[in-house]
Amino acid sequence: xxxxxxxxxxxxxxxxxxxxxxxxxxxxxxxxxxxxxxxxxxxxxxxxxxxxxxxxxxxxxxxxxxxxxxxxxxxxxxxxxxxxxxxxxxxxxxxxxxxxxxxxxxxxxxxxxxxxxxxxxxxxxxxxxxxxxxxxxxxxxxxxxxxxxxxxxxxxxxxxxxxxxxxxxxxxxxxxxxxxxxxxxxxxxxxxxxxxxxxxxxx
Amino acid sequence: xxxxxxxxxxxxxxxxxxxxxxxxxxxxxxxxxxxxxxxxxxxxxxxxxxxxxxxxxxxxxxxxxxxxxxxxxxxxxxxxxxxxxxxxxxxxxxxxxxxxxxxxxxxxxxxxxxxxxxxxxxxxxxxxxxxxxxxxxxxxxxxxxxxxxxxxxxxxxxxxxxxxxxxxxxxxxxxxxxxxxxxxxxxxxxxxxxxxxxxxxxx
DNA sequence: GTCTATACTGTGATAGAC
DNA sequence: GTCTATCACAGTATAGAC
Numbered sequence: 090x091x092x093x094x095x096x097x098x099x100x101x102x103x104x105x106x107x108x109x110x111x112x113x114x115x116x117x118x119x120x121x122x123x124x125x126x127x128x129x130x131x132x133x134x135x136x137x138x139x140x141x142x143x144x145x146x147x148x149x150x151x152x153x154x155x156x157x158x159x160x161x162x163x164x165x166x167x168x169x170x171x172x173x174x175x176x177x178x179x180x181x182x183x184x185x186x187x188x189x190x191x192x193x194x195x196x197x198x199x200x201x202x203x204x205x206x207x208x209x210x211x212x213x214x215x216x217x218x219x220x221x222x223x224x225x226x227x228x229x230x231x232x233x234x235x236x237x238x239x240x241x242x243x244x245x246x247x248x249x250x251x252x253x254x255x256x257x258x259x260x261x262x263x264x265x266x267x268x269x270x271x272x273x274x275x276x277x278x279x280x281x282x283x284x285x286x287x288x289x290x291x292x
Numbered sequence: 293x294x295x296x297x298x299x300x301x302x303x304x305x306x307x308x309x310x311x312x313x314x315x316x317x318x319x320x321x322x323x324x325x326x327x328x329x330x331x332x333x334x335x336x337x338x339x340x341x342x343x344x345x346x347x348x349x350x351x352x353x354x355x356x357x358x359x360x361x362x363x364x365x366x367x368x369x370x371x372x373x374x375x376x377x378x379x380x381x382x383x384x385x386x387x388x389x390x391x392x393x394x395x396x397x398x399x400x401x402x403x404x405x406x407x408x409x410x411x412x413x414x415x416x417x418x419x420x421x422x423x424x425x426x427x428x429x430x431x432x433x434x435x436x437x438x439x440x441x442x443x444x445x446x447x448x449x450x451x452x453x454x455x456x457x458x459x460x461x462x463x464x465x466x467x468x469x470x471x472x473x474x475x476x477x478x479x480x481x482x483x484x485x486x487x488x489x490x491x492x493x494x495x
Numbered sequence: 496g497t498c499t500a501t502a503c504t505g506t507g508a509t510a511g512a513c
Numbered sequence: 514g515t516c517t518a519t520c521a522c523a524g525t526a527t528a529g530a531c
Contacts, residue, residue, distance in 0.1 A: 113497080131417055134523060145499055146524085152497090156524065203416045210413040213406050213475045214334055224476045255488050259466060262473055262485065266465025272416045273427045282465065285458050289492040316514080337506060350509080351515050359507065499530075506523065513516075 114152045117142060118162050125163055126200040131207070135159075157218050160208060167201055184237035185246065185287050189280035195268070196279075203272055206265075231257050238290075248292050256290065317355045320345060321365045328366055329403040334410070338362075360421050363411060370404055387440035388449065388490050392483040398471070399482075406475055409468075434460050441493075451495050459493065 124133070124141055135156055139146040153159040171194065178187035195202050212223040235257035241247045263286060264279070271277040327336070327344055338359055342349040356362040374397065381390035398405050415426040438460035444450045466489060467482070474480040 109496095129417060131414065135525090136523080147500075147526090148498055150525070154525095203413070206416065207410075207413040209472065210406070210410040211334065213409065213472075214332060227473060227476055252488070255485060258470070258473065258480070259485050259489055262469025263462060263466040264469070265472060266468035267461070269412065269416075269468060270430060270461065270465055273430055277461070282458060282462050285455070286462055286489075338508090339506080348516060349507085350517080353508065354514065354516095357508090497531090499528105501526105501528085503526080504524090507521095509520075510518090511516100512518095513514105 114162075117149065117152055118159075118166050121159060122163050122166055122201075125204055126198045129200050130160065130204055155218070160204070161219060161222070164201075164204065164208065167198070167205075179237065183241055183244075183246075184234065185241055185291075188283055188287070192264075192280045192283070196271075199272065199275075202268060206269060206272065227261075231261055234260055246292055247290055251290060260286065317365075320352065320355055321362075321369050324362060325366050325369055325404075328407055329401045332403045333363065333407050358421070363407065364422055364425070367404075367407065367411065370401075382440065386444055386447075386449075387437065388444055388494075391486055391490070395467075395483045395486070399474075402475065402478075405471060409472060409475065430464075434464055437463055449495055450493055454493060463489065 120142055121138060124130075124138065134146075135149055136146040138159075139149045142149070149159065153162060174194065175191060178190055181187070208219065209223055211217060212219040214220060231254075235253050238247060238251075238253050238257055238260075242249065242251070242253070260283070264283060267277065267279045267282050271279050323345055324341060327333075327341065337349075338352055339349040341362075342352045345352070352362065356365060377397065378394060381393055384390070411422065412426055414420060415422040417423060434457075438456050441450060441454075441456050441460055441463075445452065445454070445456070463486070467486060470480065470482045470485050474482050
């Protein structure tokens with residue numbers, strides 16, 4: 090993967106001699122996204138990434154105060170990309186029916202799923218810069234799933250004797266764990282396992 | 293945590309000027325185990341660990357070719373320690389009844405649970421030195437759980453309409469994911485969530 | 496405001512003295 | 514078997530070009 094440094098996309102607006110800062114940052118995120126998704130990120134130093142982008146590693150540091158910030162930005166970008174499809178699927182068909190598709194959506198980017206898994210494991214440390222963010226993210230996901238379960242229950246598609254807080258956490262935990270096992274063995278059918286669990290919950 | 297460097301335990305046999313190699317390595321593993329379990333390991337460099345042990349970082353590198361090897365050795369040591377209690381619990385009461393205790397066993401060492409989670413995430417990379425080992429470990433755990441489920445089924449304590457391969461993976465995946473959420477929020481009751489899932493499986 | 500050049504500190508690894 | 518010395522490379526910080 091080599092990069093043309095002499096040419097810039099015509100779409101990049103200029104302000105004086107250099108590209109617009111926010112657009113430039115955005116471009117870096119997008120390209121880093123592709124690099125991470127393909128090559129993973131563990132063995133990539135800031136210097137290597139910068140080399141791929143055709144700039145010095147200091148230029149990267151200018152846009153992203155720390156390596157952690159770059160990883161976080163890439164990760165946020167993925168969340169932004171996923172959200173529209175996610176919300177559409179939920180609105181149209183509800184959590185239970187949309188689940189296989191949501192899983193498949195992740196399967197196209199194993200590098201990012203691994204990035205996610207590793208970041209979540211590393212951010213367990215209380216003094217990690219992404220700790221609070223990740224913790225809140227887990228809670229929000231649980232709350233989202235709980236709400237979806239509630240909706241399904243109201244529609245009479247779910248058993249009424251469930252502790253939804255408990256069930257939601259069981260579901261998100263299982264999804265995480267399955268994703269992990271899938272990373273080690275692509276033949277693991279994440280959707281099928283989740284669907285099997287949902288079968289226990291159906292009315 | 294400071295270390296006396298002038299004195300050595302009387303139990304350490306000498307061979308010439310220095311301690312016996314294998315015993316020394318063993319001692320290092322045990323003490324590193326304690327350090328990791330208490331302090332975590334992420335921010336610990338080989339130099340810091342060596343300082344705690346009262347030797348130079350090069351001495352550690354002699355016993356463990358790479359940092360990865362040290363972590364692996366510590367992790368193996370944990371597995372060795374856990375196995376007897378695990379097997380005894382399984383033999384006496386079976387998986388379903390022993391589960392809460394097994395979970396509690398891990399809860400005493402959050403540092404090691406995090407070590408485990410992080411190592412497993414990092415070892416996803418195919419070129420990671422611990423990749424094959426970790427992959428095999430996941431498979432073995434799934435197989436163990438599957439066998440236990442089979443035994444429970446034979447005793448009539450489990451539904452007979454289960455796909456045990458699927459169920460075993462659901463169970464191990466959920467356990468992993470719950471452990472992760474517990475690391476972020478110690479109020480998460482891992483055993484209760486697992487037990488709730490097992491309730492679906494009971495005959 | 497954005498970049499390059501450069502230096503600082505700390506890392507894991509290794510060679511060779513003892 | 515353990516040490517000191519040294520290495521290449523990491524992330525970070527800053528000075529100054531433009």
